[in-house]
Amino acid sequence: MDKAGFIAAADLQCQQQGVKLTALRRQVLELVLAHEGVVKAYQVLADLQRERGIAAPPTVYRALDFLVEAGLLHKVDALNGYIVCRHVGCCHEGLILVCSACGDVSEVDASPALDVLREQALLQGFAIRQQNLLLTGLCQACRV
Amino acid sequence: MDKAGFIAAADLQCQQQGVKLTALRRQVLELVLAHEGVVKAYQVLADLQRERGIAAPPTVYRALDFLVEAGLLHKVDALNGYIVCRHVGCCHEGLILVCSACGDVSEVDASPALDVLREQALLQGFAIRQQNLLLTGLCQACRV
DNA sequence: TCTTAAATGTTACTATATAACAACACCGTT
DNA sequence: AACGGTGTTGTTATATAGTAACATTTAAGA
Known part of the structure; x- marks a missing residue:
């Protein structure tokens, strides 16, 4: 956009x-x-x-x-x-991927993953709210 | 412990x-x-x-x-x-649950969830590294 | 003992964030 | 139009978080 x-x-x-x-x-x-x-x-x-x-x-x-x-x-x-947020109007739970080498950031829908995590958290009595997940790693370009 | x-x-x-x-x-x-x-x-x-x-x-x-x-x-x-870290000696990927009401924190093993996320990230070309996940929500005591 | 690398001390600074209150703008009501 | 409330923005000051750079000390091996 x-x-x-x-x-x-x-x-x-x-x-x-x-x-x-x-x-x-x-x-x-x-x-x-x-x-x-x-x-x-x-x-x-x-x-x-x-x-x-x-x-x-x-x-x-x-x-x-x-x-x-x-x-x-x-x-x-x-x-x-x-x-x-690159998903304005649709999802509001992002999986934010940060490249620790170049600082590049991309975002995908985290809803499926958060559904799983939500269940796991509930086992502890925790009701987690809507939110984003941030993960760090290496992007494609920096992995070579 | x-x-x-x-x-x-x-x-x-x-x-x-x-x-x-x-x-x-x-x-x-x-x-x-x-x-x-x-x-x-x-x-x-x-x-x-x-x-x-x-x-x-x-x-x-x-x-x-x-x-x-x-x-x-x-x-x-x-x-x-x-x-x-409440899991010294075992896992090193924690799912950290923070209660936004009382500030209580608990930690469980995040490895299974991260395996899923790792796959999803790989679809974007991201190789995510070992890390912890933090989620916020309400703990059992604060949910009443 | 000497030497070297790791750890700690020290000073100074940069970066990040918020509290508290004042001023203003907008909006519906009289 | 005047009023009053609410939300927004301005302003000052300060609180909180984190790091750079270099000096000094300590620990462990040659």
Whole structure:
């Protein structure tokens, strides 16, 4: 999906959720989209400062939190970063694969796997909620 | 397993791996063991400072890294913390369940699930390495 | 003993994230 | 239009997390 298409889909999704994709949030989303792979909050902050003069950390973190909450971004804890959700409108459980060599990130549907894990967790009394899985390894290009 | 037993097992495991569980590393491990659930690096640092007067962040981080590397602790990225590996000597792929309500953490063997995920990842060309999975949800006590 | 590698100490710094409150904008009601 | 509530954004300050670089010490073998 191209950038404009993604923004349009994001807009739609927010409407459906009854939340507002404000100008600021859209701008932050665009800044994230402008990068390949994982983006860090302070990178977004720097980009934002370039575009609007000044901006403080809370501005960026709020927008990023919102976008994660809305299902448009995924937070990648292990990397202190964010990636664009490539499955807007469909699944919201991603299996996020991070290449430890080149940093490349790809995302596939994790729902089947999480169904299995959900059962296993229930044996312990744990009711796991919807979420993403992050796995690290080597991508095809780095495995040669 | 009680604390002393765990330390003994840790000692053995380090010997088998040909690495050294030095006094400092053992002390840090004991400090982590003294807590329930997730422990933060700076909490360990504070504890260490109480016991030996002074200590700086690198001292703690090095010890924690070592203990993770040796399979005695797991790093919990999503929480910026560490937990004791409750499966020393057996599996080294844990499924870590974190209760978002009470913070309780439990760990079970994740190997079967990871075998499935490994296959799914391979379809994308990703060779995922040995690792832990973290899932959040509600524990039995908090589900009522 | 000497030498070398590993471990630890030390200083300084960079990076990540949040609290707390102020100001503003939007929206429905009177 | 004026009001009041809610959600959003701005602002300042600070808390928390992690690492780089180099000095010093310790441990283990030649």
